[in-house]
Structures are given as C-alpha cells and as structure tokens.
Amino acid sequence: MNQPNILWISTHDINPHIGPYAGLWPDADQSPTPHLDALAQSGMRFDQAFAAAPVCAPSRSAIMTGCYPTAIGTMHMRTKAVPPASVRLVSEYFREAGYYTSNNWFTDFQVKTPPTAFDDCSPHAHWRDRPEGAPFFASFHSLLTHESRIYGDDAYEAATRTLGDEQRHDPATVPLPPYHPDTPTFRQAWARYFDLVAAMDEWVGGILDQLDEDGLAEDTLVVFWSDHGASFPRAKRWANEAGVRVPLIARWPGRIQPGTSRAEVVQMLDLAPTILEVAGIEVPEHMHGRPLLSPTGEALPAAPYAYAGRDRMDATDDTVRTIRDERYRYILNLHPDRPGMQYNYYPDHLGTWSDLRRLRHEEGDMLTQGQNPDILTELQRSMMSVPRPAEELYDIVEDPHETRNLADDPVHEATKQRLSRALQDWRDEYGDLGAIPESELIERWRPGGVSPQTDAPVVTIDSGAFVATATTEGASIAWTIDPPGPLGDLSDIELASGSPVPDGRRWHLYTGPVTVAENESAWFGAWRLGYAPSDHVLVTREGIR
Numbered sequence: 001m002n003q004p005n006i007l008w009i010s011t012h013d014i015n016p017h018i019g020p021y022a023g024l025w026p027d028a029d030q031s032p033t034p035h036l037d038a039l040a041q042s043g044m045r046f047d048q049a050f051a052a053a054p055v056c057a058p059s060r061s062a063i064m065t066g067c068y069p070t071a072i073g074t075m076h077m078r079t080k081a082v083p084p085a086s087v088r089l090v091s092e093y094f095r096e097a098g099y100y101t102s103n104n105w106f107t108d109f110q111v112k113t114p115p116t117a118f119d120d121c122s123p124h125a126h127w128r129d130r131p132e133g134a135p136f137f138a139s140f141h142s143l144l145t146h147e148s149r150i151y152g153d154d155a156y157e158a159a160t161r162t163l164g165d166e167q168r169h170d171p172a173t174v175p176l177p178p179y180h181p182d183t184p185t186f187r188q189a190w191a192r193y194f195d196l197v198a199a200m201d202e203w204v205g206g207i208l209d210q211l212d213e214d215g216l217a218e219d220t221l222v223v224f225w226s227d228h229g230a231s232f233p234r235a236k237r238w239a240n241e242a243g244v245r246v247p248l249i250a251r252w253p254g255r256i257q258p259g260t261s262r263a264e265v266v267q268m269l270d271l272a273p274t275i276l277e278v279a280g281i282e283v284p285e286h287m288h289g290r291p292l293l294s295p296t297g298e299a300l301p302a303a304p305y306a307y308a309g310r311d312r313m314d315a316t317d318d319t320v321r322t323i324r325d326e327r328y329r330y331i332l333n334l335h336p337d338r339p340g341m342q343y344n345y346y347p348d349h350l351g352t353w354s355d356l357r358r359l360r361h362e363e364g365d366m367l368t369q370g371q372n373p374d375i376l377t378e379l380q381r382s383m384m385s386v387p388r389p390a391e392e393l394y395d396i397v398e399d400p401h402e403t404r405n406l407a408d409d410p411v412h413e414a415t416k417q418r419l420s421r422a423l424q425d426w427r428d429e430y431g432d433l434g435a436i437p438e439s440e441l442i443e444r445w446r447p448g449g450v451s452p453q454t455d456a457p458v459v460t461i462d463s464g465a466f467v468a469t470a471t472t473e474g475a476s477i478a479w480t481i482d483p484p485g486p487l488g489d490l491s492d493i494e495l496a497s498g499s500p501v502p503d504g505r506r507w508h509l510y511t512g513p514v515t516v517a518e519n520e521s522a523w524f525g526a527w528r529l530g531y532a533p534s535d536h537v538l539v540t541r542e543g544i545r
Contacts, residue, residue, distance in 0.1 A: 004279060005220040007207075008138070008225070013227070014247065015247075017031060018037075021047075024047055025245070026175075030197075031167075032201070041258060043252065044250045044262065046250070049246050051246050052267065052307070053069055053310065057074070057077050057079075063271050066272030067288050068269065069309065071433070073433045074109075075434045077312060080110070081445070084286070085473040085528065086286040095116070095119065095509040099134065100135070101119050101136070102119060102121070102127060102137075103138075104138075104139065108497035108498065111530055112500075116478045127214075146231070151351050163202075168198075171188045179379050179383070181356070190232075217253065226246040233353060234340070239308055242401075255297025265306045269287075307322070314344055323426070325419065331394075333390055333391070336387045339386050356384065360376065389407060392407055393416050453532040454533055455470070457525070478525055480522065481523075483505075488504070525537070
C-alpha cells in the first residue's frame with residue numbers, strides 16, 4: 001500500500017459549534033459551515049473528542065507528542081519543558097520515513113521547535129513545496145477563531161471581511177449557555193464567535209480546494225480539529241466539558257466509510273499514534289495515546305476514559321484534574337480554596353471576563369446595603385466563589401452545561417468512586433508533574449538557570465560520505481549545506497510559542513550517511529527537546545572543523 005498523505009487542519013478555541021455536531025452539542029447549528037459539513041459527510045465524525053488541557057500550549061504539546069502533558073512536564077501555560085529523552089515531535093518520525101513535513105505556522109508545543117521537526121515551519125509552508133513524488137504531512141493552523149479575534153474590533157473585522165450578511169449573527173438572538181449572564185457584552189462576544197466559526201469554515205474550504213486542484217484528495221487522510229474549547233469563562237482555561245470538548249473529523253477516501261461516526265470517548269493525543277499507524281510507521285512505545293485507525297481505515301478501540309488537567313495559567317496557579325467516560329465527567333479540584341476564575345492579567349482584560357467582574361462587584365454593593373445579591377445566578381456566581389467543591393460530577397447526557405453537581409448525591413456515589421479511582425490510577429501510572437512546585441521542576445530541568453546543552457554530533461568520513469552520531473540521549477541530528485547567515489526576528493508570540501528562529505538555511509533530518517558535491521561543505525548539529533542546541537560541526541572533504 002502506498003503511504004497516504006496526511007493533512008491536519010486545525011483551529012483555535014472552539015467547541016463542536018459546527019454543523020456536523022447538530023444535536024450532539026448545544027447550539028452546534030448556529031454557524032453555516034458547509035465545507036465542514038461536506039467533510040464530515042464524506043468521512044468520519046468523532047462525537048466525543050477531548051483535549052488534554054483547556055488551553056492551547058499544553059493541549060498542542062499532547063497532540064504533537066502523543067503524551068499526557070502532566071507526564072512529560074508540558075502542563076503549564078506556557079513553559080519550556082524538558083521532556084523525557086524518548087519524546088520527539090510526531091512530524092520528525094514522518095521526516096525519518098521520507099515524508100515532506102510542513103507546518104503553517106503556529107507551534108506552541110511547549111518546547112523550542114527544532115529544525116529536525118519540519119522541512120518548513122513558516123507562514124508560507126505548504127505541501128506544494130515538497131520534492132516530486134514525496135508523501136507529505138502538512139499542518140495548517142487557523143487563528144480566525146482565537147479569542148483575540150472575538151474581543152479585538154480590528155481583528156474581528158479583518159477575520160470576517162468576506163462574510164455576507166446572511167452569515168452574520170444578531171447579538172440580540174444568539175443563544176447563551178446558562179452559566180453566562182445575559183448582557184450586551186456576552187451577546188456581542190457570542191455573536192462574533194459564531195461569525196468567526198463561519199469565516200473559519202471558508203478558510204477550511206480553501207485548503208480543501210487546493211487539495212482537489214492538485215489531484216491529491218483521494219490519497220490524503222484529512223483531519224480537522226480544534227485545540228480546546230471556546231474563548232469564554234467556564235470554557236477555555238476551565239477543566240470543564242466546554243473547556244476540553246472539541247470537534248474532530250477525519251476523511252480518507254477508500255478507507256473511511258463516508259458519513260460514519262464514532263460515539264465513544266477519544267483523546268486528542270490519540271492523533272499522533274493514529275497517523276503513524278495509518279502511514280505504516282511504528283508507533284513508539286512511550287506514546288500514551290492509542291491509534292484510532294488501522295492502515296486500512298478500520299476503527300481501532302479507544303481508551304475507556306479521556307483525561308485532562310488545568311495547571312498554571314500565565315501567573316495564576318491552580319491544579320485541576322478531570323476524567324470523562326461516555327456519560328459522566330468527574331473533576332478533582334486540588335485547590336478548592338481558590339476560585340475557578342482567579343485574576344489573570346490577559347483574560348481579565350477581555351470583555352466577558354470584565355463584565356463578570358463588574359456584575360460581581362455590583363452584587364458586593366448590594367451586600368453593603370444589606371440586600372441579598374440577585375444580579376447573577378448561583379451557577380454564574382460559582383465561577384468566582386470560594387470555596388469551590390473539591391469534587392464535581394456531571395451527567396453530560398442529561399446536563400451538557402454542567403449545571404448540577406452530583407458529587408454529593410448518594411444515587412451517583414458509585415459512579416463518583418469509580419471515576420475517582422480511575423483518575424488516581426492514571427496519575428499513579430503516568431506520573432503527575434503538576435504536583436511538583438514549578439520552581440523545583442525548573443531547577444531540575446535547568447540547574448542554576450542554565451539549560452543543558454546537546455553535545456555536538458560526532459562526524460566521521462567513510463568512503464567519501466559523512467557519518468554522524470549523536471552522543472546526547474534523545475538527540476536528533478540535522479545537516480545543511482547552506483552557510484550561516486543573519487538570523488531573522490521573531491514576534492513576541494513566536495518567541496513565547498517556541499517557533500524556530502529563521503536562519504535562511506534548509507536543514508535536513510539526518511537518517512544515514514550524507515554525500516555532498518566535491519566542492520561543498522556540510523554543517524551538522526544536534527538537538528534534544530528542552531536542551532540548548534549543540535555547536536555546529538563543519539565538515540569538508542578535507543576533514544572536520
């Protein structure tokens with residue numbers, strides 16, 4: 001069987017608010033999403049897919065490594081972790097197998113992205129730049145639905161400029177979840193969110209059109225996903241259903257039966273082992289996810305539970321762990337003395353967060369007058385209340401918005417105990433680095449504030465070919481014939497998210513002896529995730545420098 005192409009199309013910050021999930025997720029039919037509707041009709045919809053964290057960097061680290069963030073140290077938002085030596089980004093396995101790998105362009109994998117990971121990681125990366133005949137693993141990441149587009153007027157206008165009036169939403173008529181107050185601010189934010197989902201669908205359609213134009217649709221596994229839930233209080237940054245429930249759709253002509261669905265719980269960290277499995281590449285033993293598809297497109301069994309966690313968000317410390325089976329969500333709040341909505345500098349400047357703070361302040365004014373506050377409902381107020389329950393249990397089938405905590409209900413005691421034990425077993429089996437003070441973890445990774453450096457590869461010349469060996473455990477080697485030049489600049493978000501520094505050189509993943517032209521030199525370097533890169537070794541026909 002020929003190796004399939006792999007195309008990831010991802011977006012930020014949405015729940016399954018797209019047409020294929022109508023009837024499965026509240027208000028999924030609000031936005032017109034004809035391209036995603038067609039994708040699901042020609043492929044498979046995963047009805048209950050869950051991120052490993054309710055915020056982008058930990059979630060994306062899980063997707064790109066196939067590992068639980070709490071097990072490899074990538075659970076805080078954001079960090080520069082030092083994962084175990086066995087951990088690599090999934091794209092590197094594809095490069096090793098002869099795939100052309102491109103990432104356009106967002107990273108946020110909780111490590112500095114090494115040049116071993118992608119052939120091209122840039123705003124211009126595309127499968128069309130691959131060598132002729134090479135299979136590809138291409139990723140495209142949209143920021144159209146990111147919270148910055150909801151709350152920034154200019155950003156929203158730019159993102160939705162192609163929408164017609166019939167695709168836009170009237171703030172006066174948009175539905176609101178019961179945990180949000182009915183205010184103009186919340187109504188405008190939800191209307192914009194639905195508009196942005198419609199704009200994102202058009203962007204998806206454009207990528208799929210290019211795949212059709214190139215005659216590649218029949219040979220490509222297309223996967224659409226979001227990194228975590230919607231950009232609202234009690235969704236993004238919360239380890240609740242709306243924080244981690246995401247859309248997941250796969251299309252693979254001739255392998256996946258059109259119009260099918262899978263009802264069981266799946267985890268987004270299953271994506272890495274799944275695409276390796278379908279490409280016939282051995283799935284590394286250290287990965288925690290499970291392949292969901294075989295090389296013939298047959299459904300493979302998923303894990304019985306989906307796990308997730310919430311840890312530090314910017315400078316706000318919290319620790320929450322959660323587990324989900326096909327019906328119930330159990331949440332363990334390890335710091336019940338802290339509110340779910342602690343002060344957080346960035347989101348506290350967003351309209352919906354500010355609105356909730358204002359309304360709670362007005363309720364405080366009512367208390368000063370000896371009145372019982374009644375501006376917010378108990379559910380809405382609970383986001384800012386202390387203490388919060390140490391344990392929460394919700395029946396998602398009956399109560400998708402998680403309005404009734406069943407943790408103290410004797411009728412559900414057995415369910416709570418089962419899920420509590422399973423959650424603890426998971427923490428015991430994989431480890432939970434979120435339980436270690438972050439300062440201690442950082443000192444363990446970078447003693448005295450100094451990053452360990454990857455050793456330079458050992459390069460020898462054998463029959464005119466350059467042979468390289470890494471001596472640092474877990475390191476990968478790359479080489480280039482392009483001489484050093486000036487380095488490009490990175491934006492603040494690119495620095496924070498670990499984007500590779502543009503150096504104007506094309507680095508090749510080392511997979512075996514390298515032969516270059518007689519008049520050419522080659523530079524070799526080694527990289528291990530979380531370590532400083534090695535010094536470069538210059539090799540010529542005359543010797544090694």
